[in-house]
Amino acid sequence: MAPASRVSGDSGPRVGAPGADQEIAVSVVRRRLVADDVLELALARPTGQALPQWTPGAHVDVLLPGGMVRQYSLCGDPAQTGSWRIGVLREPAGRGGSAWLHDHAVEGTELVLRGPRNNFPLDDADRYVFVAGGVGITPVLTMVHAAERAGRPWVLWYGGRRRSSMAFLDELTGYGDRVRLRPEDESGQLDLATVLADRDPGTLFYCCGPPGLIDAMRSRCQSMPAGNLRVERFSAVPQPAADEPDGGIEVICQRSGLTVAVPPGLSILDAVRQAGVDVLSSCTEGICGTCETTVLDGVPAHRDSLLTEDEQEAGDTMMICVSRALGDRLVLDL
Numbered sequence: 351m352a353p354a355s356r357v358s359g360d361s362g363p364r365v366g367a368p369g370a371d372q373e374i375a376v377s378v379v380r381r382r383l384v385a386d387d388v389l390e391l392a393l394a395r396p397t398g399q400a401l402p403q404w405t406p407g408a409h410v411d412v413l414l415p416g417g418m419v420r421q422y423s424l425c426g427d428p429a430q431t432g433s434w435r436i437g438v439l440r441e442p443a444g445r446g447g448s449a450w451l452h453d454h455a456v457e458g459t460e461l462v463l464r465g466p467r468n469n470f471p472l473d474d475a476d477r478y479v480f481v482a483g484g485v486g487i488t489p490v491l492t493m494v495h496a497a498e499r500a501g502r503p504w505v506l507w508y509g510g511r512r513r514s515s516m517a518f519l520d521e522l523t524g525y526g527d528r529v530r531l532r533p534e535d536e537s538g539q540l541d542l543a544t545v546l547a548d549r550d551p552g553t554l555f556y557c558c559g560p561p562g563l564i565d566a567m568r569s570r571c572q573s574m575p576a577g578n579l580r581v582e583r584f585s586a587v588p589q590p591a592a593d594e595p596d597g598g599i600e601v602i603c604q605r606s607g608l609t610v611a612v613p614p615g616l617s618i619l620d621a622v623r624q625a626g627v628d629v630l631s632s633c634t635e636g637i638c639g640t641c642e643t644t645v646l647d648g649v650p651a652h653r654d655s656l657l658t659e660d661e662q663e664a665g666d667t668m669m670i671c672v673s674r675a676l677g678d679r680l681v682l683d684l
Contacts, residue, residue, distance in 0.1 A: 375460065381456060385517035387452075389440070390425075406492035407493065408423070409421045409466065412447070420447035424489075470582040475553065476550075480504060481559070481567060482559055483509045485584075487508055487518055487558075489558050490556060491522075513533040556579075600678060602682070603627050610625045619670045633671070635655075641671045650680065652673050653672040653673045670682070
């Protein structure tokens with residue numbers, strides 16, 4: 351899939367698993383097309399060693415030639431530590447990462463991964479309603495399997511442009527009428543009024559897919575209790591014009607003992623890196639959470655698409671690739 355970018359959450363804690371920043375050498379052990387333009391890759395260590403544990407909703411960074419880094423949801427079985435599986439949608443209008451994988455990731459191709467990291471965890475609930483659009487099925491697929499294993503009631507609404515573009519149908523057909531497929535050319539778009547009519551107490555809604563689907567879900571769920579809808583995006587939310595001036599700020603890197611001047615037009619991430627502070631990052635769009643940094647003092651001006659409203663208001667952390675400051679000074683745990 352290709353979350354060229356990804357965004358998580360209306361609620362739910364992000365879980366940075368221990369070792370989420372580690373780099374892992376793998377090779378492609380299997381490839382197959384699982385829908386139109388959707389490539390499934392199975393990846394394993396050449397040494398045969400077990401891969402780190404992960405939980406449903408987790409993703410990995412795939413480090414590609416030319417410095418490209420792309421995020422893809424793990425969509426296999428977490429109990430299978432011998433290999434991981436990702437689904438990659440070829441994006442003709444993308445930045446080249448998905449096309450490279452489609453064109454070059456054949457069996458035996460060596461890749462480097464980083465992670466796993468989980469910004470979209472499956473929390474405990476009495477019941478689940480899953481909503482997936484297109485390649486958004488990749489993180490949801492593992493959630494469906496987990497809910498089934500846990501014996502929790504669930505339904506999945508899965509929309510796509512056409513049946514042939516909808517991935518992993520072979521794995522979903524065994525669940526009978528709990529999987530409600532809605533190919534747009536056969537039955538129109540997902541009817542969210544019907545989806546959201548299903549609101550038994552204790553139900554959590556999980557949604558992943560294109561921006562229009564997520565925005566529509568969020569709009570229709572505003573009257574629901576906070577945290578009942580969990581979402582993950584694959585592209586950044588366009589940010590409204592910021593109220594705060596985009597002027598220069600001063601960033602104190604507490605652990606490094608450096609004070610860095612961040613001029614207008616330069617991100618905090620780039621500024622501290624230029625000053626010699628090593629910070630891991632990935633998407634540079636405020637959507638993957640890799641550069642999430644603890645704020646020790648000052649008030650961040652959040653421009654990311656990952657933190658919840660409550661988390662942004664708390665101001666304890668920020669995504670330094672896009673966010674700035676409500677004021678002229680920040681002290682960061684860098």
